Amino acid sequence: MTRQFGASIKRNEDARLLAGRAQFVDDVELPGMLHAAFVRSPHAHARIVSVDASAALARRGVVAVYSAQDLGDYWRPGPVIVPPPPVEGAVFNERTQVPLAKGKARHVGEPVALVIASSRYIAEDAAAEVAIEWEPLPVAADLEHAAAPGAPRVHDDLPDNVAARVRQTKGDYAAAAKRAHRVVKRRFAYDHGCAQPMETRGVVAQWDARAERLTVWDTTQAPIAIRNGLAAMLGLSERQVRVVAPFIGGGFGPKIMLFYPDEVLIPWAAMKVGRPVKWIEDRAEHFFATTHERGQVHDAEIAVDGDGRILGVKDVFLHDTGAYDPYGLTVPINSQCTLLGPYVVPSYDSTFTAIFTNKPIVTPYRGAGRQHGVFVIERLLDVAARELGIDRAEIRRRNLIPTDAFPYDNEIIYQDFTRLGYDSGDYAPMLAKALDMIGYERFVREEQPRLRARGQCVGIGVVCYVEGTGIGPYEGAKVQVQTSGKVSLLTGIGTQGQGHFTSFAQIVADQLGVAVADVEVITGDTDQFYWGAGTFASRGAVVAGNAVNEAGLAVRKKILRVAAEHFECAEVDLEIADGRVSIAGVPGRSIPLGELAVLANPMRGAVAPGTEPGLEATSYFGPESGATASGVHAMIVEVDPETMIPTIRKYAVVHDCGTVINPMIVAGQVLGGVAQGIGNAFYEQLAFDSEGQLLNATLADYLLPTALDVPRIELGHTVTPSPLNPLGIKGVGEAGAIPVGPLFAQALEDALDLPARGKELNEIPLSPCRLWELAGSPK
Amino acid sequence: MSDDRARLTTTVNGTRYERDVEARMLLADFIRHDLGLTGTHVGCEHGVCGACTILVDGVPVRSCLMFAAQANGCALTTVEGLAPAPDRLHPLQEAFRDAHGLQCGFCTPGILMTMKAFLAENANPSEAEIREALSGNLCRCTGYQHIVDAVKLAAERTR
Numbered sequence: 052m053t054r055q056f057g058a059s060i061k062r063n064e065d066a067r068l069l070a071g072r073a074q075f076v077d078d079v080e081l082p083g084m085l086h087a088a089f090v091r092s093p094h095a096h097a098r099i100v101s102v103d104a105s106a107a108l109a110r111r112g113v114v115a116v117y118s119a120q121d122l123g124d125y126w127r128p129g130p131v132i133v134p135p136p137p138v139e140g141a142v143f144n145e146r147t148q149v150p151l152a153k154g155k156a157r158h159v160g161e162p163v164a165l166v167i168a169s170s171r172y173i174a175e176d177a178a179a180e181v182a183i184e185w186e187p188l189p190v191a192a193d194l195e196h197a198a199a200p201g202a203p204r205v206h207d208d209l210p211d212n213v214a215a216r217v218r219q220t221k222g223d224y225a226a227a228a229k230r231a232h233r234v235v236k237r238r239f240a241y242d243h244g245c246a247q248p249m250e251t252r253g254v255v256a257q258w259d260a261r262a263e264r265l266t267v268w269d270t271t272q273a274p275i276a277i278r279n280g281l282a283a284m285l286g287l288s289e290r291q292v293r294v295v296a297p298f299i300g301g302g303f304g305p306k307i308m309l310f311y312p313d314e315v316l317i318p319w320a321a322m323k324v325g326r327p328v329k330w331i332e333d334r335a336e337h338f339f340a341t342t343h344e345r346g347q348v349h350d351a352e353i354a355v356d357g358d359g360r361i362l363g364v365k366d367v368f369l370h371d372t373g374a375y376d377p378y379g380l381t382v383p384i385n386s387q388c389t390l391l392g393p394y395v396v397p398s399y400d401s402t403f404t405a406i407f408t409n410k411p412i413v414t415p416y417r418g419a420g421r422q423h424g425v426f427v428i429e430r431l432l433d434v435a436a437r438e439l440g441i442d443r444a445e446i447r448r449r450n451l452i453p454t455d456a457f458p459y460d461n462e463i464i465y466q467d468f469t470r471l472g473y474d475s476g477d478y479a480p481m482l483a484k485a486l487d488m489i490g491y492e493r494f495v496r497e498e499q500p501r502l503r504a505r506g507q508c509v510g511i512g513v514v515c516y517v518e519g520t521g522i523g524p525y526e527g528a529k530v531q532v533q534t535s536g537k538v539s540l541l542t543g544i545g546t547q548g549q550g551h552f553t554s555f556a557q558i559v560a561d562q563l564g565v566a567v568a569d570v571e572v573i574t575g576d577t578d579q580f581y582w583g584a585g586t587f588a589s590r591g592a593v594v595a596g597n598a599v600n601e602a603g604l605a606v607r608k609k610i611l612r613v614a615a616e617h618f619e620c621a622e623v624d625l626e627i628a629d630g631r632v633s634i635a636g637v638p639g640r641s642i643p644l645g646e647l648a649v650l651a652n653p654m655r656g657a658v659a660p661g662t663e664p665g666l667e668a669t670s671y672f673g674p675e676s677g678a679t680a681s682g683v684h685a686m687i688v689e690v691d692p693e694t695m696i697p698t699i700r701k702y703a704v705v706h707d708c709g710t711v712i713n714p715m716i717v718a719g720q721v722l723g724g725v726a727q728g729i730g731n732a733f734y735e736q737l738a739f740d741s742e743g744q745l746l747n748a749t750l751a752d753y754l755l756p757t758a759l760d761v762p763r764i765e766l767g768h769t770v771t772p773s774p775l776n777p778l779g780i781k782g783v784g785e786a787g788a789i790p791v792g793p794l795f796a797q798a799l800e801d802a803l804d805l806p807a808r809g810k811e812l813n814e815i816p817l818s819p820c821r822l823w824e825l826a827g828s829p830k
Numbered sequence: 831m832s833d834d835r836a837r838l839t840t841t842v843n844g845t846r847y848e849r850d851v852e853a854r855m856l857l858a859d860f861i862r863h864d865l866g867l868t869g870t871h872v873g874c875e876h877g878v879c880g881a882c883t884i885l886v887d888g889v890p891v892r893s894c895l896m897f898a899a900q901a902n903g904c905a906l907t908t909v910e911g912l913a914p915a916p917d918r919l920h921p922l923q924e925a926f927r928d929a930h931g932l933q934c935g936f937c938t939p940g941i942l943m944t945m946k947a948f949l950a951e952n953a954n955p956s957e958a959e960i961r962e963a964l965s966g967n968l969c970r971c972t973g974y975q976h977i978v979d980a981v982k983l984a985a986e987r988t989r
Contacts, residue, residue: 075868299934724973757966
């Protein structure tokens with residue numbers, strides 16, 4: 052049998068998805084099911100004077116209306132998902148989201164009341180009839196405004212809007228700046244929008260009073276953590292709660308929150324009314340009820356020597372965390388750490404201040420703050436290159452961490468609380484390959500001058516980045532040979548489209564000598580697999596993949612042992628292939644795996660001490676620290692000088708995610724990431740006014756890239772296996788999305804020849820309108 | 831019949847249904863919740879994303895922008911009606927599987943229905959034509975490249 056690991060195997064899950072048979076949360080229909088709708092704050096900051104539900108309750112079909120007062124002891128702020136890392140002197144003011152606003156609302160869309168009715172239509176009718184008397188308060192909407200002295204306070208018990216402040220240093224930046232040939236300072240503003248998965252969020256809950264069991268279907272990326280939390284909050288044992296994350300229509304980060312108010316309330320309401328309750332977020336709600344990522348403002352400087360070698364970087368930045376900070380410091384820590392990129396940065400002095408604002412909560416969205424950091428270092432390098440008269444690709448090449456320097460220690464603390472280190476990598480060949488793919492030399496020397504002479508505004512860009520992936524704590528997997536001969540593979544890590552049903556199957560298929568299609572992967576059901584953390588931080592293939600690998604190897608051992616006993620031969624004489632175990636070189640002496648599974652679970656006799664029935668094993672894998680993936684993106688862009696509409700003429704990606712399980716799936720992850728990066732760089736921006744009102748909360752106004760906006764992308768890859776896990780895998784989920792912003796800015800700046808006119812593009816997104824404002828008329 | 835109810839007779843994937851529906855019920859909700867055909871997905875409820883696209887008398891329509899009552903007398907095709915048999919896929923569906931034209935699969939039913947009508951009109955499309963035809967359907971996972979490849983593949987195989 053040819054090796055299936057590493058091959059572009061077609062996906063196991065596709066037939067169900069293509070035929071419309073895959074179950075998503077909104078497809079759950081239960082007898083007697085009621086429907087929920089939320090009453091949400093129309094104000095960004097306002098005191099709640101009174102809530103009157105009498106008119107809503109009088110409507111036919113309405114079963115219940117709950118406000119914060121009705122929740123009693125169940126009302127409490129959510130947990131901090133990720134506590135602050137152990138950085139000396141770190142400030143962290145924990146203020147987490149509440150199930151329903153009590154006293155005051157802190158952002159538009161914060162839920163104030165929950166309506167339960169016989170249909171969603173009636174629930175929405177009734178929600179409009181819940182009368183709330185508001186006393187609007189001054190609003191802290193804009194990040195810098197909210198950070199200024201005297202700004203309206205989001206949390207009354209804090210002296211200001213500071214949510215957190217962290218300084219991390221490496222080496223002596225002040226000394227580096229003093230001896231530098233040049234120090235370049237700039238202010239950067241990077242705005243990252245919201246994930247907008249095509250499936251919004253949703254929760255369905257069913258309390259079975261006779262079995263005393265709660266079942267919750269949830270669009271979460273972390274069903275096990277939801278199960279544990281719900282059990283604790285509701286006073287149930289974890290064995291009484293089953294959380295199912297079935298097929299999920301895209302996640303990208305915001306579907307892991309622990310807990311959204313609806314995730315706390317819908318199960319509670321189902322128990323309260325004694326009937327199943329469904330809530331499906333509509334797209335308008337999604338803009339407020341699901342977390343964003345949004346913006347940071349950086350004041351940064353880079354110290355370089357005369358050859359453009361980096362001596363140090365200093366960065367002071369503000370981070371908008373929204374009205375609450377349940378995700379701790381993950382996003383700004385990622386910005387702080389990822390800024391260092393694939394470069395040798397001998398000294399670093401970085402301080403961020405996270406600020407509460409009267410806007411929806413900020414949590415990780417694909418890239419999770421890495422974009423912001425990459426933008427800063429890449430733009431600083433561009434400016435330094437220009438001031439020193441060095442080519443943009445060359446200044447990068449000169450500063451790359453050399454191949455023999457791994458493992459490389461960056462000395463500061465990463466989001467997983469370990470020292471930020473790069474386990475492996477080989478950056479210079481990636482850069483060379485990307486430059487070759489985009490045709491850098493020829494474009495700069497020949498094409499660009501020729502096209503410019505014809506009046507065309509064409510430019511090129513090249514950027515490098517690293518991505519810390521595959522962090523702990525751990526994931527697990529259970530592999531079992533069924534008596535049918537098929538293999539089941541259970542893991543706690545849910546899927547939102549990443550192809551887990553296939554990639555994980557590919558890992559065990561070779562080990563157990565079966566076809567990928569004969570490995571049934573079951574994920575996202577807490578009744579099937581008890582332990583796990585969740586799908587985030589590009590960690591599924593790295594962490595769960597290695598647990599699957601170890602479980603598969605353990606089952607292989609069991610197969611060989613049971614077969615050796617059966618055949619009364621040595622294990623080394625056996626081979627496993629095509630669903631059978633055979634004695635090598637002895638035709639006819641073989642047994643199907645299914646029959647062996649029956650032998651391993653005998654009806655008579657005893658299971659010998661120290662052994663277990665069945666051909667089954669469970670393993671866990673937890674890496675010491677994350678595996679660092681890397682990449683280089685390059686782009687040629689043309690801008691219409693009349694409309695400022697850019698057209699990407701060529702886009703090349705070179706990436707290194709270590710060992711690849713399925714190249715087709717990896718390609719899909721990278722391509723999808725780049726598309727989201729293009730949206731981020733070009734025109735995705737949540738437009739808030741000074742009152743904290745979101746002005747573009749529809750998909751007609753908040754524009755996602757279409758098939759006309761995303762070009763054909765050329766992919767190349769290099770492989771440096773990670774030494775941190777047996778399979779050598781590094782994560783790839785977020786990679787494509789990370790470096791597109793600085794690439795866009797660099798290429799557009801070049802296309803419009805802005806530096807010649809003393810102009811720079813130091814912010815993202817760069818919509819045509821904004822580009823026009825920043826660049827002015829090129830004529 | 832009261833003003834807020836409507837009588838509806840429609841054929842969906844070849845099966846005839848006669849129902850009494852609320853006048854304001856969206857066609858998407860009727861298909862999904864009354865008929866239990868949950869393959870049609872609702873992504874935005876304002877006609878932008880295209881996930882809920884079905885064929886109404888052979889023409890792609892956003893079922894979130896139509897009332898169920900407006901489908902009276904119409905023949906509808908949903909994603910469940912594409913495959914020739916429960917254990918087989920339509921060539922378009924096969925091509926999506928072969929070219930990795932889907933990831934989470936939520937937008938996929940709407941894209942399949944849109945492309946089915948498109949390929950019926952244009953059996954030999956260029957990449958630019960495919961992208962134009964796809965541009966009314968949003969996909970957040972794939973970056974579209976593999977979808978374009980899948981549509982090309984389906985067109986080649988069907989020619």
